[in-house]
Amino acid sequence: MTHLFPSDPTQRQIAGELYELAKDLPLISPHGHVDPALLADDTPFPDPARLFVVPDHYVTRMLASQGIPQSRLGVPSVDGSEVETDGRAIWRLLAANWKLFRGTPSRLWTEKVFSEVFGVDSTLSEVTADAIYDEISGKLNQPEFRPRALFTRFNIEVLATTESPLDELTSHAKLAADGWGSRVITTFRPDDLVDPEWAGWQNRVAALGELTGTDVGTYSGFLAALRSRRERFIAAGATSSDHGHPTAATLVLDDGEAAVLYRKALGGGADARDAEAFRAHMLVEFARMSLDDGLVMQLHPGSVRNHSLSLHHRHGRDVGGDIPSATEYVRGLRPLLDAYGDDPRLRIVLYTLDETTFTRELAPLAGVYPALYLGAPWWFLDSPEGLRRFREAVTETAGFYNTAGFADDTRAFCSIPARHDVARRVDAGFLARLVAEGRLPLDEAAETIADLAYHLPKRVFRLDRPA
Amino acid sequence: MTHLFPSDPTQRQIAGELYELAKDLPLISPHGHVDPALLADDTPFPDPARLFVVPDHYVTRMLASQGIPQSRLGVPSVDGSEVETDGRAIWRLLAANWKLFRGTPSRLWTEKVFSEVFGVDSTLSEVTADAIYDEISGKLNQPEFRPRALFTRFNIEVLATTESPLDELTSHAKLAADGWGSRVITTFRPDDLVDPEWAGWQNRVAALGELTGTDVGTYSGFLAALRSRRERFIAAGATSSDHGHPTAATLVLDDGEAAVLYRKALGGGADARDAEAFRAHMLVEFARMSLDDGLVMQLHPGSVRNHSLSLHHRHGRDVGGDIPSATEYVRGLRPLLDAYGDDPRLRIVLYTLDETTFTRELAPLAGVYPALYLGAPWWFLDSPEGLRRFREAVTETAGFYNTAGFADDTRAFCSIPARHDVARRVDAGFLARLVAEGRLPLDEAAETIADLAYHLPKRVFRLDRPA
Amino acid sequence: MTHLFPSDPTQRQIAGELYELAKDLPLISPHGHVDPALLADDTPFPDPARLFVVPDHYVTRMLASQGIPQSRLGVPSVDGSEVETDGRAIWRLLAANWKLFRGTPSRLWTEKVFSEVFGVDSTLSEVTADAIYDEISGKLNQPEFRPRALFTRFNIEVLATTESPLDELTSHAKLAADGWGSRVITTFRPDDLVDPEWAGWQNRVAALGELTGTDVGTYSGFLAALRSRRERFIAAGATSSDHGHPTAATLVLDDGEAAVLYRKALGGGADARDAEAFRAHMLVEFARMSLDDGLVMQLHPGSVRNHSLSLHHRHGRDVGGDIPSATEYVRGLRPLLDAYGDDPRLRIVLYTLDETTFTRELAPLAGVYPALYLGAPWWFLDSPEGLRRFREAVTETAGFYNTAGFADDTRAFCSIPARHDVARRVDAGFLARLVAEGRLPLDEAAETIADLAYHLPKRVFRLDRPA
Incomplete structure (x- = not known):
């Protein structure tokens, strides 16, 4: 409050x-x-990675700045190079590097969305990554989340x-x-x-x-x-x-x-x-x-x-x-x-x-x-x-x-x-x-x-x- | 205090x-x-408008920025165009737009002058404009306000x-x-x-x-x-x-x-x-x-x-x-x-x-x-x-x-x-x-x-x- | 604390x-x-002036900015001009002008060194200058201050x-x-x-x-x-x-x-x-x-x-x-x-x-x-x-x-x-x-x-x- x-x-x-x-x-x-x-x-939104990571250059550039290339984050390539397509793999990368976002607005916004839109109140981490992914994924198919x-x-x-x-x-x-x-x-x-x-x-x-x-x-x-x-x-x-x-x-x-x-x-x-x-x-x-x-x-x-x-x-x-x-x-x-x-x-x-x-x-x-x-x-x-x-x-x-x-x-x-x-x-x-x-x-x-x-x-x- | x-x-x-x-x-x-x-x-100072508005370009530019031209505020023209001369009319324009000055030093200074020089403690508004104008006008003719x-x-x-x-x-x-x-x-x-x-x-x-x-x-x-x-x-x-x-x-x-x-x-x-x-x-x-x-x-x-x-x-x-x-x-x-x-x-x-x-x-x-x-x-x-x-x-x-x-x-x-x-x-x-x-x-x-x-x-x- | x-x-x-x-x-x-x-x-460090003043251009430039030339502060010259060599004289200049450093980090750092390294807790001034100089000088010769x-x-x-x-x-x-x-x-x-x-x-x-x-x-x-x-x-x-x-x-x-x-x-x-x-x-x-x-x-x-x-x-x-x-x-x-x-x-x-x-x-x-x-x-x-x-x-x-x-x-x-x-x-x-x-x-x-x-x-x- x-x-x-x-x-x-x-x-x-x-x-x-x-x-x-x-x-x-x-x-x-x-x-x-x-x-x-x-x-x-x-x-419906496809999956949590495509909702929170792939299209958000605030998020992908921060991860890239610490050596995780955009291709591993699912950002579409224009030169034909391969990119990650597994949403859960992308999500785990975000979770494992969540501390990079301390003090940033991306973290504030994301946690507000977790909490207020999806009812997720646990903090993202390698431990919680899969559970949060599953919880949000499950909701994305419900009509009230369209x-x-x-x-x-x-x-x-x-x-x-x-x-x-x-x-x-x-x-x-x-x-x-x-x-x-x-x-x-x-x-x-x-x-x-x-x-x-x-x-x-x-x-x-x-x-x-x-x-x-x-x-x-x-x-x-x-x-x-x-x-x-x-x-x-x-x-x-x-x-x-x-x-x-x-x-x-x-x-x-x-x-x-x-x-x-x-x-x-x-x-x-x-x-x-x-x-x-x-x-x-x-x-x-x-x-x-x-x-x-x-x-x-x-x-x-x-x-x-x-x-x-x-x-x-x-x-x-x-x-x-x-x-x-x-x-x-x-x-x-x-x-x-x-x-x-x-x-x-x-x-x-x-x-x-x-x-x-x-x-x-x-x-x-x-x-x-x-x-x-x-x-x-x-x-x-x-x-x-x-x-x-x-x-x-x-x-x-x-x-x-x-x-x-x-x-x-x-x-x-x-x-x-x-x-x-x-x-x-x-x-x-x-x-x-x-x-x-x-x-x-x-x-x-x-x-x-x-x-x-x-x-x-x-x-x-x-x-x-x-x- | x-x-x-x-x-x-x-x-x-x-x-x-x-x-x-x-x-x-x-x-x-x-x-x-x-x-x-x-x-x-x-x-003696002529009137409140000529004291607080006309010569103060901090005040006139702010009013101008919201579409009130300087000519309506009594700012003398150099090209012969007509300008407002009625002090009370100018004053009412200031009063009606007083909210533009929220958070500005012009407001702080003006209210301090109202209060500490002229003993006016009411807030300027369309309702109080005339009363404040009259109160200040009255004082401007007194010897202690020269x-x-x-x-x-x-x-x-x-x-x-x-x-x-x-x-x-x-x-x-x-x-x-x-x-x-x-x-x-x-x-x-x-x-x-x-x-x-x-x-x-x-x-x-x-x-x-x-x-x-x-x-x-x-x-x-x-x-x-x-x-x-x-x-x-x-x-x-x-x-x-x-x-x-x-x-x-x-x-x-x-x-x-x-x-x-x-x-x-x-x-x-x-x-x-x-x-x-x-x-x-x-x-x-x-x-x-x-x-x-x-x-x-x-x-x-x-x-x-x-x-x-x-x-x-x-x-x-x-x-x-x-x-x-x-x-x-x-x-x-x-x-x-x-x-x-x-x-x-x-x-x-x-x-x-x-x-x-x-x-x-x-x-x-x-x-x-x-x-x-x-x-x-x-x-x-x-x-x-x-x-x-x-x-x-x-x-x-x-x-x-x-x-x-x-x-x-x-x-x-x-x-x-x-x-x-x-x-x-x-x-x-x-x-x-x-x-x-x-x-x-x-x-x-x-x-x-x-x-x-x-x-x-x-x-x-x-x-x-x-x- | x-x-x-x-x-x-x-x-x-x-x-x-x-x-x-x-x-x-x-x-x-x-x-x-x-x-x-x-x-x-x-x-061992030579003396307090050569420890705190002479080599620290944060300190000497501030004193210079108020008209005390670097030569009076012992800063070595390259053109053969004379410079002050008496450590105590330099120290007294610092002390007499200590108020110039109010609000600066030089003051914070110096007082922390006084207190935490040399155990000096009095404030530097013309009155305390000599006593602080002597106290620090005395310690500089001790093995634990090498x-x-x-x-x-x-x-x-x-x-x-x-x-x-x-x-x-x-x-x-x-x-x-x-x-x-x-x-x-x-x-x-x-x-x-x-x-x-x-x-x-x-x-x-x-x-x-x-x-x-x-x-x-x-x-x-x-x-x-x-x-x-x-x-x-x-x-x-x-x-x-x-x-x-x-x-x-x-x-x-x-x-x-x-x-x-x-x-x-x-x-x-x-x-x-x-x-x-x-x-x-x-x-x-x-x-x-x-x-x-x-x-x-x-x-x-x-x-x-x-x-x-x-x-x-x-x-x-x-x-x-x-x-x-x-x-x-x-x-x-x-x-x-x-x-x-x-x-x-x-x-x-x-x-x-x-x-x-x-x-x-x-x-x-x-x-x-x-x-x-x-x-x-x-x-x-x-x-x-x-x-x-x-x-x-x-x-x-x-x-x-x-x-x-x-x-x-x-x-x-x-x-x-x-x-x-x-x-x-x-x-x-x-x-x-x-x-x-x-x-x-x-x-x-x-x-x-x-x-x-x-x-x-x-x-x-x-x-x-x-x-």
Whole structure:
């Protein structure tokens, strides 16, 4: 009950009172990576290893860091090399190395899922590995542990998944047909169409042309095709777009310059600098589209993707080899903000992997531009210490109301309630300190905890608008 | 009474004891932006909106960040656009949006002023807005709420304002004539004369020539004119100069090189690189002047000024659109420190908006160079969390005695005691933790809190010298 | 007893329990700068000033920062200028300025040594200076205060010193002859042979050729000579190499390119860029050598050496004038990690002076690459706040088991137990918070504290292998 609250008795008491006001509020998950087919098809989860280990790069990278290769953990290979397929063998590896996760959020989330979803309260170890595996396996076949049942039990109000503009959204169509259309929505993520450095870009642009019946040989056709997909995504519930760029650079080109750059890239002649300029300019184009269609832009720059070459060659993208790097927002965002930063139609949620920007750049920017909101601590920072430092760093300059609420950002469906619960507890602890130190009256802290947990994300991500 | 102290009972008890030793010490305000005419003329404050909202860019930018434009808040326009003039209307906007300030220092300071200066203890809200407005308005006309009476009541020993070398210091002359010359002093801030990129620079240099009767067509004349103004400022009580540069770069040019650069800039031919070189070199020139005349140099680099173009076009400078950026001190200051870093006549107080430099650059530099002191956490960092992090970050390397004490840095005269009180409370809390953890004996903490609150700033800013 | 523990009663109680499990474990000191002659010759320490002040640049730089030049503190000069030689006079300067060290680790360590080694419990001051000086002086001549006796009393299991490849390791030979060979070991530190920008580099390379009887006129000869010295160091107990580069840049050149660069440097024609390329490439060469001979690589980049020119001219290197600067690891280490980052034979311990890299770069890198471990907070960060922030920053991403345990990194032999004790107490406090907040069970925290204090450094530095 007092889990994650400060141990100081005054703060703990207040944190408990505040948490009570937030814990049962429905979950708003406006940014995540759950596969929509999971909920569209509602098929049972295969086994504990494929639920907790294989798809979770937080887990596999930690084991890899101590010498257990991803192939032994069942991570699919892209180079044809052999991978472990026996779920129980994978599970035993996790159990035997469980101490690596001491002090990490992965451990917190996993144990919460064990306990609150599967009723498992023993600690994972080599001794308990098989029993826990069997217990969870047994439950996975029961109807109340199928995805849609869990969705309801988890009290999720809305879950956004993330798709490329090339995605045909068939899972979302099935969900809509089943009456789940407003509960599971999509997000428009065009990175693979605006990054000429991403292998296969020209082919994907061509596919965009085919999918939309548009001539993408011209820049204006390319923009028209993207607009057309945005319409389609909005029809599938999307209220936001998502942009994962290497940097936060933005650039305003005129139509002629942009067209030249686009043709150069299509022809394969774009160098690194051209590619960066194109991506930077496309953020401005997407901002313009947002002025018209209202999609909230999410921008999360600063990850050096596929840092480990050998990992990338063996297992492909998104398997734990992405590393943050120093990120600059103040000069990077300036062209976009000069153009549209005080347009009330524009809304941008900024994320970071570089904590140093919290007080220095992000809070001051969000604290003056109407368009800007600060996204939740992301990826390596969505942990008790990371969440706490975020509030301590940004609140004094940006307040609470220029932040966007928690985003679980996860592929791991079953961990969603655990992640939100951690965030609610940490926010309760932070607010409790403000109250205990005479910095905020209790009644205002009470209103604030509910805003952070529920009302703010719903409003910032425009999930409160009639469909 | 326990406001802002840690809630741990051991620490809270000690913090209270330490705070008692500091709370009634006179205020030393060596760095700030109060208009000296306020105290020279001693006219009553106009109304609560013009006291608490209009001139305070911390307040107006936060409201702007949620879509309330500065024009509705009475911020004067420079482009002729209309602005709200009804103080009560502005006040009601503040009240209706008071929750935006939860967790911010603006709220702390404002409520302390309400309570301790105006005896208002109700919380601002749409319901209480008019009553509070009327209560404060009524008091503003009473003699004991005029600026000089408040100055005395606030127990301010010395207040430094900040002026351009072009300022004729008439307000300070009036203050001196009234016997207030040693209580309200000026600070020499030559930024507008050393930054060729600041529009109108040549005109201001010409004005400097006229004011001093010097031929500023030559570089040596320019230096002579600056020296002459420093003398005049020192006669008006100045003990320090203040330098707000984009970066911390310093550069030693010989007289010939500097003269070439100066002429190029005067002729309008200086590019961004030349301008940076000129500013960097001028810091070295000012250091040389300080060797002779003893002015303490304050250097606060790292702000990207006027980031929001639309704000700048509508409302001009210093209205909330400045954003910090990453700042480098180690290589930047090296030329100046190589030349004069261990000259006992030189004293430089370094400020930062980039917290990452606290442990990495600033504490190590101040912990070896006799000339260097660390200025108080500044601007976005002069808050309970910012002040705490500063002590936690710098003390272990620089100790307490290479820091310069609190600087309120404010335009908001009535908030001065509240700001100093927050700093004293946070320092008491930090020292209490050291005592509670056995890291410092109580008697030494007691001596330290008084040094931080009073003796250190007085000594570091050379305010303890006979006039 | 509760020294440095959190003052919250719950946490304090748990911290005490955990600390009990660590406090008597033997000390593993895998990275430090004690002069091996001290233990080889086992001569008494000369006097308190030469024990506590003269060789400790933490102490001398702080006094210098307040205007007491190093020459008055007995720091040897390299330019022939006079320095104080009277130990008592130096001691009195320390005593008179003792308050400068309030809140610093130097004070904590010194007082622990006073109390636990010399039985001195009075606080240093002008009043007590002479009495403490006499008391310590008197003990330094007693047999139980000679270095080897203290080594045993300190419960040091193994102490690594650090030597240039040019060192003939005569002290280590004497230690081996006396049966101390496995207790005091060396570390291979080749910086002075791989940095063409370090004055005298060509002469040192020539000396390497002579020492090894190798033709270092060719690049392959140079590599062979280095390999030969590594063998000799390994025979003298070395289990690691140590690399203090300006940056973390690595570079893979082919043999031809490297040979060209080497010849250019030998000929004196290498510019700053060539020198950086050579150092960067040599890190890769050392990694290759480690694959064969098993030396653990320690990399600590990011110090701007000899920042204070006047200090450097008067007193030479390593006297307090080195200042950290921003350090980049993600792109810098990539070439090396692409080549060998998942080779199980390679082990690299990374240190930093730039805390901003803890969450952003170092923890994510160590949390995925098998070769990488995070070294203890180093230099300006090996303090209660620095150690705490390290755990808070890295644990959630890298866990405890990708960290390497405490490294005292000191020249000050008598302070070794005090430094380890501080680290054990801070780790106990951090773990106690995890337990108190329900983030780690007590029994696992108990196992972890012993791992951090003893088992991890022993294993990571390969000190658990049979000699």
